[in-house]
Amino acid sequence: MGCLAVKHEEEPKTRVNEEDKAIAQIKITRDQVKNYLKKLESNISQLKAAIKECVKNKQKDKALLALRKQKFLEKNLETGRGELLNLEGQIASIENAQIQKNVYEALKQGNEFLKNINKQLTVEDVNKLMEETAEAIEYQQEVGRALAQQGIQEDDTDLLQQLDELDAVEALEVNLPSVPQQEPVKKHKNKHKAKKEEPAEVIYE
């Protein structure tokens, strides 16, 4: 077929998978059963009309034969309807299972994603971070303490000297007369007995 120069069109990527084909097959069978049932129903109604005619024309044998046929077809119809129900039930189950599978896949994917994120953030990392933070805070506090201590770190001897000086001042103050413990005594002069009593000079020390 010398078609060396023919450019083959790339096969478009199909979005139909084996699962789809299987489902399609079941649905096609369902269609076939439906058509079969339709045909049966049509045959049965034809027979019914024919039987009526036979009865009208008093053709008993023919009528009986037709009735037997009708009964047979009606039995097939019943069986067929059962089969159709089975098929439709299976189709529903398959579609349900598909949804469940999709849910599972979605959950699984979500789980993988979560695991990945967790991998990037370990408990060790967090602990290390907290430790380092605590260390930093402690260091800060130490620096603070150091800064606060600066002015008070003087020699004890200086302090002792200051204390001595204070003691000295205290000693001077001791030579002063002490505070009287009794009521002051009223000084009465003999010469002036008759005079009005002058208020005594109260000498308060």
Added chain:
Amino acid sequence: MDVPLAKFLVWPPFYTLQPNLDTQNQQLSLWSQVILDYAKNNKIYVATIESFDRVTRNSELNRFLSEEFKDMLFKHMKKQKFIIAEGLSMLIFWQKPETWAEMIYRWASNSGRIGTVETVEGLVSGDETTSEEFYGMPVNYAIEVLKTLQKSKKAEMFAVGDSYAVKFF
């Protein structure tokens, strides 16, 4: 074109193929409309030329389209994509395939069928579509409609044995 078609149908010259090209074209357009309206009203999806004899013949006027005229008419309609020939019969698209396609896709979307598979027969004669406008459409007609949906990547048809199924996206 505002004159209702009925008026033309009772006008004898309408049944004679006009020599003047411009007039002829207009005439063909009008007759196309007549055929399409008839098909729409009687839900004729698949037909032969003879199916339209009722319309192309007017016994009262004793006028009818000649074979030549009919030939031209249906050729014209094929060119305008109102008709797709299939073997000895024609698929009549009084509604464009794209319009039908949109309708089917909308049904699929509303009934949660995007991503699922359905047989073409199930689409046009199944229990779930009895109230849809496209219910009763012949399978070969539906396949032409679905082809446009396939082109716009909203569906993909595939064969399983002798039957066709379609997956919506």
